Amino acid sequence: MPSSRTPEPAAIHYRVEPSDLYAHLFRVALTITRPQALQEVSLPVWIPGSYLVREFSKNLQELKAHQGKREVALIQLDKHRWQADCSVDKPLVLTYCVCAYDTSVRTAWLDTSRGFFNGTSLCLRVHGQEKQRHTLDIASTPATAGWSVATGLAALKADKKGFGLYAAQEYDELVDCPVEMGMFWIGRFTAGGIAHRFVVAGAAPSFDGKRLLADTQKICETAIRFWHGDGKAPFRSYLFMLNAVGDGYGGLEHRNSTALICGRRDLPRLGETRAAEGYTTLLGLISHEYFHTWNVKRLRPSEFTEHDYSRENYTQLLWFFEGFTSYYDDLLLRRAGLIDESTYLKLVTKTINQVLQTPGRAVQTVAQASFDAWVKYYRQDENTPNATVSYYTKGSLVALCLDLALRRESKTSLDEVMRALWTRCHGGPMAEDDLRTVLEELAGRSFDAELAQWVHGTTELPLTELLAAHGVHLKAETPQWAQRLGLRVGESHSVHIKTVLRGGAAEKAGMTPGDEWLGIEVNQQGWRISKLEDVAFYAGTETALTALVARDGRLLRLALELPSRGPSSALRKTARGPVPAPAVPDTISLSVANAAAVGRWLN
Template identity: 30%
Template sequence: MNGDVDVHLDLVRPEEQRIRVTMRWTPSTSRQILQFPLWTPGSYTIRDPVQHLHSLELTAATGPVSLRRLAPNQWLADHVDSIPHRLTYVVEARDLTVRTAFVDPEFASFSLAAVVMELDGCRWSPHRLGVSCADTWQVHCPLSWEGDGWRANDFDELLDSPVQAGPFHGQPFHVLDHQHTLLLMGDPPGGWPTTLKADVERICEATCQLMGTPPPAGDRYQLVIQMLDSGYGGLEHDHCAVLQFNWAALSKPDGYRQLLQLVGHEYLHQWNVRRLRPQEFRPYDYGHPVVSEGLWFAEGITSYFDLVLPLLAGTSDRSTLLQDLGDELSRVLMAPGRRVQSLAASAEEAWVKLYKSTVVSIDSQISYYRLGAASAFCLDVRLRQRGSSLAEQLRALWKTHGQVGRGFVRGDLTLLLKAIDPELAEDLDRWLDRPDSLPLQDIAGLIGARFDPVPLKRPDLGLTLADMNGRVVVKRAAVDGPGRAAALVPGDELIAVDGRRVGAAAEVSSLLRVDDPALITYARRSCLGTTKLRPVAGVERWCLSWEPAASSEQLFLRDRWFRFL
């Protein structure tokens, strides 16, 4: 059909780890800009996948068409005719993440945002997708099948549809009255959990219960779980989620629950962030970073509820939830960056900070996932005091914005809160805009919970040390820590403690005592120096526990909070 774009992906020689792309269309204008996406929705940083593209050629029936590069990811074809054109190029596919492209002889997994070009004037045109691969492989894609390929209504839907290919089959699972597809990739040493499909169904149904609606994706939903030797994460799509988990984590006591929490997190994203989307992401701009403070809501709210979903699904209990919540809140309390970066700033600076953090970033930044989850907990408890809940407000925002494709801003949420508690709406503004403004201890106290410090078993040096080829190197000196007070900085090599040579980071701690100054010999840019280091007693983490003397009012609110819906 005229105006459509045909996309064909060649995976026939997977050992080359390349995707050969062919795109065919008829230009509607004489000036065509071809743009390769700079980022993938759901992963908010510029990753420049164009670095993996080469062998770009544009031809028409009349012959080759010259391309002029406008930017690293943009090309201009000038004075083109309205006749069929053919664009070909190759994408190197060796990066196995949920947001990039990977092909090898075992399987292929890729986000189309790392593979397919955006053609001028075709953003809202239908795109047809075809994939060639070995006869023993099957191709899985959440797009609608039409004829001999898949059909996307527009470029956005195409990019939102990851492709998995290999010698494996999908298996159906059911959520309420809807049939989804579960695709398991990999082979855990101990095998896949025998109750996985049943537990996934329970988690997904609990998510629908939380949101008060059937799954927005209906019957066209694929859940992909890749079990690898390393890695953790997921990426959400309108009709799909691709998850990566690792064998070592699965074998830990809490590993299976963490996998189910990840499933719940990505499944909830069907509502929150995919369809209930911050205004700045309607529509997406694939050529530039899109700054939005709404990421705290998209990821923080979702991260809070993914802790809750196993309880709602009946695969966990209250004491386990308290442990999981305590671990999450402890990470916030232990992060010095919360005193520097606000929650709104954390979301807005995701493009240059969160995804590019280093070992020293903890001193100046805080994850909007974790601080957002902590803020969600505070909001939920305060709303419970007023007979409402965070889930109720999320459902309300879904009805007014998500269901109708309307982007939301902060004011839409505060307007809902004002109708319940004007003071809470003001508090949210403060929590978003001011660093270290979240009253976690006070909010926990409302439900009769408290944070108890768990002391470090070793002296706190205020230093992060690394072993590097028999050398002990400072990687971080904590703000206001003993190492900073001793004027040690990242890059320094620790040579000796009180005249005793050290060759491993563990040896440093073994030679030090709390409040006992020690003479540190170090090397900085090959020059030796000495300094006095006085270790202190430190806190390893904070443990959230119930207050034995909780009042009846606290117990009543605690029970109300545990209902979550």
């Protein structure tokens, strides 16, 4: 909404102009009202919520500095820091361009139809003045005359399209409010007494915006009730920014907004009443990022009390902040009435199978995986499934196990734990000891043993036992061929091997990522294959065959022993405890054995 308030002078002021849409260039002017001697500035190397050093300074160019008409010398100190040889009696103005050519939610994008940026990609940090008031002037040009602007920043003086002056109390707030620009669709609703906006760029004419708003409103109301009952949410307004593309998926949370990407075909369509699988996935993403408004943006690891934008910020708690959020994103869809129990259990089944089919769960704890996110989760390669486990998926199963254990043993639940943590930590930094304390206070006993095994150990989670106690039967199923062979592949005219899982039949045969599996020989006959199912078709009842593989221009003949067709047993217990992860990963299914017990858990 436009504002008529008189803008107040700010210590730090940015002017951002989409200067060259064809070259993808934003032009930025930074004015430092009262610079320090030898004023230092820098561009962050990462963005909170995405744990990878992305080197945003690689996109910065033509950096210059002036005081009045005098050009000020700049010395580059390292890959992302500069020092200005300036005086302290005049404002210092730095001008530069940023190439915005990343369609993800993490950096910046600019072309002839849309602009988007995070402050971490465009706004130099003024060292020593981060806590000063910052203002941002988003300028229009003739090329963007038909565009609008959406951001979570507070408007000081903006026109009806949203171009104009915005304010932030400090640098952290400035860079935590991304900006969407273009000719987007916009809708509004109220949830928990809070005004919400939803902007969508790139939607097809079949897009049903009314349905998206209604469903998102249910998610937001359910989340606010989860945390506060009839109380107020800790923000005055909220903005969803969704970019619909040909193929894409992802989101990044912010303090009063979120940036999302989805496939254009995953949006709800006019005339359709049944939710497609892709739309359910989108609703889960919306629920996930909105839940983060509490769980990671406010209640957050103690290591994130203050962000250091110059380097990695380590914590072992991503299994809690990402994993527990992943548990609640789909659960809140169920509580909001957007999916039924069957659909919810299918989503839980998918998560369990993803973890069971990751050999790295027996190698690395989920706490270690959290700490190593900077070099493992965000830098995945052919060996990733063998070396680590996702703190999203296993973390969500830890949350599931804690919730089911609490419900079975006492009159409390993980819901109560989350709310008690919010109260105990005043909606701010928390440590694992806070979780331990709250668990013991609410349950009447220590959960240290469970946390040691489930979070800081690699013991298989007691899913079978805990799900059964709440009316859900877990059954091991015959795995698909990729799991049976220990492979992750691409299939076209031949089978392209992407990952060879640890301990599987393919690894024992000598297959390696990058191989092209062309065919097999069985009983002195050769057969061409284009997909893994062809192996079963041509092998028949034989269990020993020769795989014909192309590697680095050579043709190889590899002896392959086909594994048993039956289910394996990672979840089976013995008198001595859980068995180790099998060579053939489990595939499981869930079914309702006691509808009343399931209802008490999910509703």
